Amino acid sequence: MKVNFGIIGFGFMGHIHEKTLNSLEATKVVAICDIQEERMEDAITEGVIKTTSVDELLKIEDINTVIISVSNHVHKEVVIKAAKAGKNIICEKPAAMSVKEYDEMVAVVKDTGVLFTVHQQRRFDEDFRTAKEVYDQKALGNVFTVQSMLYGINGNMHDWHVFKKYGGGMLYDWGVHLIDQLLYMVDSKITTIFADLRNVINEEVDDYFKILFRFENGITGEIELGTYFLADKEKWFERHWFIGGDSGSMYSDGFEPVGKVARTTRLLKNVPGKTTMTASGPTRSFGPPPEGVLITEELPKVNVAHIMFFENYLNALEGKEELLVKIPEVRRVLAVMEAVRESAATGRSIDFE
Ligand SMILES: NC(=O)c1ccc[n+]([C@@H]2O[C@H](COP(=O)([O-])OP(=O)(O)OC[C@H]3O[C@@H](n4cnc5c(N)ncnc54)[C@H](O)[C@@H]3O)[C@@H](O)[C@H]2O)c1
Incomplete structure (x- = not known):
C-alpha cells in the first residue's frame, strides 16, 4: 500500500x-x-x-x-x-x-x-557530509574551528524573499540550512553567539550574515553567507568548508566538494626564522614549509542524496527508524536565529544554552 x-x-x-x-x-x-x-x-x-x-x-x-x-x-x-x-x-x-x-x-x-x-534535506548535501565525515572520523586531532561559507556572486534574491512580511531574507532561507548543518555536526552546547546581519542591497531583508558560535567543547563555528560578493566568474556561487584541528586541516570548495585533508609529518612548533620573499614582502611565518613536511589526502567519499530525507521519513512512519530531523533540533535552530538577530541588533555576543 x-x-x-x-x-x-x-x-x-x-x-x-x-x-x-x-x-x-x-x-x-x-x-x-x-x-x-x-x-x-x-x-x-x-x-x-x-x-x-x-x-x-x-x-x-x-x-x-x-x-x-x-x-x-x-x-x-x-x-x-x-x-x-x-x-x-x-x-x-x-x-x-x-x-x-x-x-x-x-x-x-x-x-x-x-x-x-x-x-532539512541539506543534512544530506555531499559537501556537508564530507566535512562531517572528516569531523566524525576525528581525523584532524582536536578541532578548534569549523567554517561554512556560501556566497552568491550576482546579487540575486527573488520573489517574496525580499519582503519581510512573508518571511524573506537569507537568514530564513539558507541560514536555516547552514545553521542546522553546523549544529548537526558539532555535538556540543553553544555557550555564546555573536553575529552580524545586514541588508547590503535589500531594503527590507538581510542578504548578508556572519555568525560566530562558541561551543562548550572549545570549537569556534563560523558561518558566513552573502548574496552580493560580486565576481566575474563562470560559476554562480562559492561554497567552502574549512575545518582546522591540531593535527590536520580539511578544506573543500563546491557542493560537489573538491578539496583535501592536509597533515604534517612532524609538527613545526619552532623553526629557525628562514626569510622567504613573497608578493607581500619578506616573511618568516608564511613562506613554504620545508620539503616533506606537508602531506595531503583525498577527501573521504560519502554516499548521500536528498531522497534519503524521504526514505527516513517513510521508515519513521512505519516505526522502523527515528525521524532524522527532530522537534527540539528545529527549535534550537530557530532559537539560534533569534540570538543572531539580537546580537546583530545590539552588537554584543549573546549567552546561549
Ligand atoms: N528545503 C529547501 O531546500 C527549500 C528550498 C526552497 C524553498 N523552501 C521553502 O519552501 C517554502 C516555499 O518556497 P518556494 O520557493 O516554493 O515559494 P513559492 O513562492 O515558489 O511557492 C509558494 C506557493 O505557496 C502558495 N501559497 C501561499 N500561501 C498559501 C496558502 N495559504 N494556501 C495555499 N497555497 C499558498 C503560493 O501561491 C505559492 O505558489 C518556503 O518555506 C521556503 O523556505 C525550501
Whole structure:
C-alpha cells in the first residue's frame, strides 16, 4: 500500500516535492493545493485532485501526510490546521518565523499526536557530509574551528524573499540550512553567539550574515553567507568548508566538494626564522614549509542524496527508524536565529544554552 500525500503550496518547492514523491515506489500524490490556481496547471501526477482551499485538501480522508511548502509566513497557520485534521506533517524550513510561533505549532502537533518533521534535506548535501565525515572520523586531532561559507556572486534574491512580511531574507532561507548543518555536526552546547546581519542591497531583508558560535567543547563555528560578493566568474556561487584541528586541516570548495585533508609529518612548533620573499614582502611565518613536511589526502567519499530525507521519513512512519530531523533540533535552530538577530541588533555576543 502506498503512502498518500497532499502538497500544500505548489510553487517552486511544491513542484520538486511532487517529482520526488512520484519517483518513489512507496508514495503517491493524491492532492495538491495552491491559492494561485494557475500554479497547479503543470502538475505531472495523473488524476491528482487540485484545490485552492487548504481546508478542502485536509478533508480528503486517505491523505496520510501533507507536505507544507507555502511561503514562510503561513507555515504556522497551515501546520496547525493540518495537525487538527489528523495529518502527519512534513513542513518546509524555516518551520516558523519565531520560537514562539513554533512552540504554538508544536503544542498542537503533540496534542493531536501526528508525526511532524521539517524538510532539512541539506543534512544530506555531499559537501556537508564530507566535512562531517572528516569531523566524525576525528581525523584532524582536536578541532578548534569549523567554517561554512556560501556566497552568491550576482546579487540575486527573488520573489517574496525580499519582503519581510512573508518571511524573506537569507537568514530564513539558507541560514536555516547552514545553521542546522553546523549544529548537526558539532555535538556540543553553544555557550555564546555573536553575529552580524545586514541588508547590503535589500531594503527590507538581510542578504548578508556572519555568525560566530562558541561551543562548550572549545570549537569556534563560523558561518558566513552573502548574496552580493560580486565576481566575474563562470560559476554562480562559492561554497567552502574549512575545518582546522591540531593535527590536520580539511578544506573543500563546491557542493560537489573538491578539496583535501592536509597533515604534517612532524609538527613545526619552532623553526629557525628562514626569510622567504613573497608578493607581500619578506616573511618568516608564511613562506613554504620545508620539503616533506606537508602531506595531503583525498577527501573521504560519502554516499548521500536528498531522497534519503524521504526514505527516513517513510521508515519513521512505519516505526522502523527515528525521524532524522527532530522537534527540539528545529527549535534550537530557530532559537539560534533569534540570538543572531539580537546580537546583530545590539552588537554584543549573546549567552546561549
Ligand atoms: N528545503 C529547501 O531546500 C527549500 C528550498 C526552497 C524553498 N523552501 C521553502 O519552501 C517554502 C516555499 O518556497 P518556494 O520557493 O516554493 O515559494 P513559492 O513562492 O515558489 O511557492 C509558494 C506557493 O505557496 C502558495 N501559497 C501561499 N500561501 C498559501 C496558502 N495559504 N494556501 C495555499 N497555497 C499558498 C503560493 O501561491 C505559492 O505558489 C518556503 O518555506 C521556503 O523556505 C525550501
